Amino acid sequence: MADLGIDFAGIRAPNPFWLASAPPTDKEYNVRRAFEAGWGGVVWKTLGEDPPVVNLSSRYGGLAYGGRRLMGLNNIELISDRPLATNIAEIKRVKRAYPDRALVVSLMVPCEESRWQAILPLIEETGADGIELNFGCPHGMSERNMGAAIGQVPDYVEMVTRWCRQNTRMPVIVKLTPNVTDILQPARAARKGGADAVSLINTVQSVIGVDLDVMAPMPVVDGKGTHGGYCGPGVKPIALRMVGEIARDPAMHGIPISGMGGIGSWRDAAEFLAMGAGSLQICTAAMHYGFRIVEDLIDGLSRWMDGKEYGAVRDVTGRAVSRYVPWNALNMNFRTLARIDADRCIGCGLCHIACEDTSHQAIARQDDNGRRTYEVIGESCVGCNLCAHVCPVSDCITMEPQPCTHELTWPYHPSNPNRIVA
């Protein structure tokens, strides 16, 4: 059996699945239920100063797609709206009751050193394993110069991180916002400020939809809407890219990364690990289906690791990073061709029309005694994969790599006017 236990920047957990700082980790009741369900850790919903913030009614907007009523959420909820002392007392109790689980506390106070100096000892006193600086919240709090307002300015990221590093012995995780042009800037700033780890991504600024009767963005709050933070499976590709970007950056080499953004299955989890994550955070999937999903995450990941003979999570972390390269490093001599398995083909014609209308006219339709068949025109196929993706049948269209004698990258390509001549 694979060992799912992790040591993430000095924070130990029996498995890499942590609940992200969000409504599911808002209070003792929920967190106890999460730990009972088997979660390896939680990042307690962001604490701020008293008096606590006030949240609105009507907080989530849902994205429906393809027959699913919910495939993504955006939220306009702020940080914890409970008194600091209540949270502190609960954190202390929960940590004592579950000493083997990771309990990280998310924090957000105004951008003054004294404010951070004041709150850090309170957290330390709870026995929590670490802190996560919420530099990511893209709505509401950012209008008050916190959250993403810090995360979008590398100098601030570095400064606040340093204040925390200098004022606590707890590991400091800096949570990054994806709402930036270059994720490496705030990530490097965090490291420069002394961060022990980074976590990403926070939610993506979004308008989830427009209520066409009210004519206002959703979720509608008494006739008006505001932008929120988008999360769920749709943000996974964005998150994977950013995690990989940091993992392969020499300036960030070796920094622990807590990966999150759309993780809902063991496969998503494995992909985040492969792109460099050392721990994983989850929220939307739990909000959709409840805490029980952790059992399937653990079971699926460990079965997959057993099958691949990975003994521990650290053996998976970063496995794909060396193969995540710039476009210029890809082999231009490589060729892959679509092949259609006529026996599996159900005759839907989707490959044909996709190729005919939007690609390279490389799939011909034939009528074989009333049964339609489709065939790839090898000389026209550029190996784009589109047909394989639109085909509703698994393994009906396969992309077959062709023999390739030697590698040729763009910097050396004859068509490149600035090519490197040996």
Added chain:
Amino acid sequence: MMPDIACGRLTESQLERNFSDAHPGLTRDQAALEAERCFYCHDAPCIEACPTGIDIPRFIKAIAVDNPGGAARIILDANILGGSCARVCPTEILCEQRCVHTAIESGRPVRIGALQRHATDWQMEQDDHPFTRGEPTGKRIAVVGAGPAGLACAHRLAMRGHEVVVFDRHERPGGLNQYGVAAYKLADDFAQREVDFLMAIGGIRFEAGCSLGRDITLASLRNAYDAVFLALGLGGVRALGLDNAQNPSVIDAVAFIEALRSAPYRQARVGRRVVVIGGGNTAIDAAVQARLLGAEEVTLVYRRGTESMSATPEERDWARVNDVTIRVWARPDRLLIENGTLRGVSFLRGRPGPDGAPLYDPEAGFVLEADMVLKAIGQSLLPLSPEGEMPRVQDGRIVVTQGGRTTLPGVYAGGDCTIGADLTVVAVRDGRDAAESIHAALAGAVRNNGQDPDGKGAGSHG
């Protein structure tokens, strides 16, 4: 002694339950989920399998994106009787049989019929009619027969700006939808509601109680109208060929169904033990409805094997679900009659002969006790009245070429009275296509300065 044939075998509420919608419509959520199963095939096989060529993936996609009006428009544009077709079409041998889902999940095609019903039901709940009449052409067309073919033709002609008069021998329009199909397939007076919906386009007048050859003649119609469309259906029934077949307890299945659809169910008479002879959908409809009216025992007897029955497997299952016993390889030999009262039917057992034709054993048989025999052994074209010129009839059907043209200029035909599958959806296609062909001919006549392409002078009548 009187035969045990009676009405009111069941209570009013039992009857109401029995004849309610056999397969109620999908809810909005159900429709949305089912619609999402559609792969939105290109050049979809289901479209090819639909006689009216409805763009099925497109209308399903429209349902999926919450555009039921758009979906209904796509359906009704191709098939104005899309609502009843959604209910009565044997989709399992048409569109749904060709659904590519069946290649992945055997027996689980996208429920095209149910989705079509969902969209057309939505449309019929709206106040507006989705089509408008074209500019008036001043042309008048007579349609004989207010069944699916006649109605589809009338509607398309109205859309093209023509004036239409539809004649029918019945009191109500609808044809088999109104009088011939099992009530639970078109529950809640659907046939009438659909006719009302269709007529809302305007320009269509219905003349009830008009029989061709009795109240109107083809010659007079040809004189008075610019074109005639014959959608006569099959008004005749084949004979059983047995002695005493005229016994009052031996009834045509079509007449039995027509009677129960023309009056409250409590007035419909049915035997305690019923034998239905035949293997088509009419036989099933009659057998099941006999059960639903309260017959204790209903046995459907077919002369060949199950595989030869024209009733689809789904229809046969439906009969079994309703406790109809199906017996095959048996031919009625004698009606057992005592003092004028039907007592039963004796059958000869059969088996497939060497050439495939059934062989019946005169020595081996069985008797089914019966108070009522319903014969459903096929319908035929009533002889066209001999007076005047008549279109050519061959093998019991009116001969037509492309666009429903008969051998007589200006006379078109379609539906069951012409050759082709006897399906509602085929009748609708025939009517629609004949209308387009009539419209093209009349427009051509106008363009050609009064020269009718059929060689008949335009404007010479009316």
